Amino acid sequence: MMKRNRLLAGLLLLPFFTNAQAEKKDSFFVLSPVEVQAVRAGDEAPFAKSNLNRVDIEKKNLGQDLPFLLSTLPGVVVHSDAGNGMGYTGIRIRGTDPTRINMTLNGIPYNDAESQGIFFVNLPDLASSAQSIQVQRGVGTSSNGAGAFGANLNISTHETIPQKRLSIQNSLGSFDSRKHTLLYQSGLQGKFATDIRLSNLASNGYIDRASSRLSSYYVSTAFIQPRYSLRVTHFAGKEKTYQAWYGVSEADLRAGNRKVNDAGTERPGSPYENETDNYRQSHTQLFFNRTTAKKAQLSIAWFYTRGKGYYEQYKADQDYARYQMPYPVNGSDTTFTTDLIRQLWLDNHFFGTTFSYQWKQGRSAWTWGGALTRYIGDHYGKSIWASNGLTAIRNWYDQPADKNDANQFLKWQWNWKPKWSVLADLQTRWVEYRLNGFRNNPQIRFHPIYRFVNPKAGISYAHQSWSGFASLAYAQKEPNRDDFEAGWNQPPRPEKLLDLEMNIGRRLKNYRWSATFYHMAYRDQLILTGAINDVGAYTRQNIPQSYRMGIELEGSWNLQPTIRLAGNLAFSRNRVKNFTEYLDDYDNGGQRQQFYRRSNLALSPDWVSNAILSWTPIQGLECQWISQFVSRQYLDNTAKLQRSLDPYWVQNVWIDYRWKLPREKIIRLTLQLNNVTNVLYEPNGYTFSYFYGGRLNTENFYFPMAGVNGMLGVVVEL
Secondary structure, three states, X not given: OHHHHHHHHHHHOOOOOOOOHHHOOOOOOOOOOHHHHOOOOXXXXXXXXEEEXXXXXXXXXXXXXXXXXXXXOOOEEEEEOOOOOOOOEEEEEOOEXXXXXXXXXXXXXXXXXXXXXXXXXXXXXXXXXOOEEEEEEEOOOOOOOOOOOEEXXXXXXXXXXXXOEEEEEEEEEHHHEEEEEEEEEOOOEOOEEEEEEEEEEEEOOOOOOOXXXXXXXXXXXXXXXXXXXXXXXXXXXXXXXXXXXXXXXXXXXXXXXXXXXXXXXXOOOOOOOOOEEEEEEEEEEEEEEEEOOOOOEEEEEEEEEEEEEEEEEEEEEEEHHHHOOXXXXXXXXXXXXXXXXXXXXXXXXXXXXXXXXXXXXXXXXXXXXXXXXXXXXXEEEEEEEEOOOOOOOOOOEEEEEEEEEEEEEEEEEEEEEOOEEEEEEEEEEEEEEEEEEEOOEEEEEEOOEEEEEEEEEEEEEEEOOEEEEEEEEEEEEOOOHHHHHHOOOOOOOOEEEEEEEEXXXXXXXXXXXXXXXXXXXXXXXXXXXXXXXXXXXXXXXXXXXXXXXXXXXXXXXXXXXXXXXXXXXXXXXXXXXEEEEEEEEOXXXXXXXXXXXXXXXXXXXXXXXXXXXXXXXXXXXXXXXXXXXXXXXXXXXXXXXXXXXXOEEEEEEXXXXXXXXXXXXXXXXXXXEEOOOOOOXXXXXXXXXXXXXXXXXXXXXXXXXXXXXXXXXXXXXX
């Protein structure tokens, strides 16, 4: 009876079968927990996607942040402020930045509600708890949270392993980088399963003073019955990173000063030692899953995300009035300026519920789902020290902001014929902002409300070794908080995207290949133009027409039983039409304009390729040579060579050896060598130009990556 109950409990963790092909035991979608099925693309869903399981993630998890574990996926470019993949990191997919990438954790929205960005630094060592990851390129299937406008990143931590596991993970490497993780997984013990993780990470970074001190914990426990389950998950992260977000100037880079960091240098003498970013974030999630007598599945989740933190700066020669402080008066002398230390705080609450109901009727499978979320945030500033004395102790700005988001979607998949499957997906979304001023523009008040309808449809084909799909998806996305700082005279409009995807592929015993063509046509995409707002700040503007078009090739070939070659190539054209650049004119005042009929979208390379040569000479030993090429990227939307990042070709080496000990114990030794050819390259940067002294001046800033560096990891599984 106990064995029967365990089998039924295990089946409860599997998703609802969306089609006959999805019932294969090795299906990534089938093995996904119920709570993430609604936002994941099934095996035959007509969307471009990449899937990583627990083994894929663990192999490369030595301490670098999550984007670097995804760096070899098609069209992916990653970067790091500190230059070694720890601390603040970023990712772009098909040139799409994180504010347009929808990310969910166990189906729960993660993107920051206001900026819509993804801050991986707030989730230190999340990869050690991740059991599976799906990356959808393009609009993808309907999801919860911020509108997917180029990619979806779906992470699940809830797959239950069958056996008990204790894992002790330690990594050491360049720049005094280290990672220490203790992971316990109980497996399914009767009706319960529990996962616990403690992590501590640190690095001094490649860039000067770009240190990071990170810690996190994760606890999840589930009560599982044959027809229902209840799970509580709680995890939190704490980060303290020395600021390195100013980049390195072009002059310093050309002089060979690749590690220069200007943060904290406003203090006379040595840089200010606490020019740091400090943030804590916790997540509490509760899941209830129920399977009915007719095999329908209901999933309801409640969540609460709490975040609070600040970044601290030393600022020289500041006007007291700017900080809402009276001028100090000593007799007849009045002091107008002072050096001071300030903190810019963010204090927020994000909570809500997600739900899905999945059922099958004949050859049709249906999913109804959605989410209701509320965000309450407060932005405020504190002055904690002044060289000429603090004349008032109060917040020098205080701007609360709220956001409500409600969405629902209905997905229908129909096995039209044995070889064909049809998908229809309709999402409706309602978004409300309440914005009460900005630090540099406190008088602005906005209360916009958006209503979106986002349809998607596609068809898939699978027969013997061949497969393919075609889909058309429409997406709309609200502006982020900073876009509204443009002022009353320049209110931003929502962005719109029409995404066409077509794919064909073949899978045989020793090789596989696939080709995906896409055309993503934007209306009113928000990009930086150089135009300034009511208070002189640079903000994004709506551009009537722009597009991304390309082809992604993927394949692998088993050359011999011990040698395998795999890789991908993404070629694209990323263009903006009828673009006007605004340039500050310091000689005559105001701004000058320059018109471009067609130009390149910023930070969107035409070529991204990855090649991985794997060699397994003996059992337990695997060696990989990983090669990545990224073509030229332009720092703005003008396609000017002098405002660009040079192409780069980077080689990495990865070696992993596993000792199997009695009683299924394992010791794993992993060596990762990055940039073994010591290439000097910069995957990210920014630029600004202006007229002064009768000529156009351009200032570029770059985020260099480290030369040869490495990590050595030891994992003991008991």
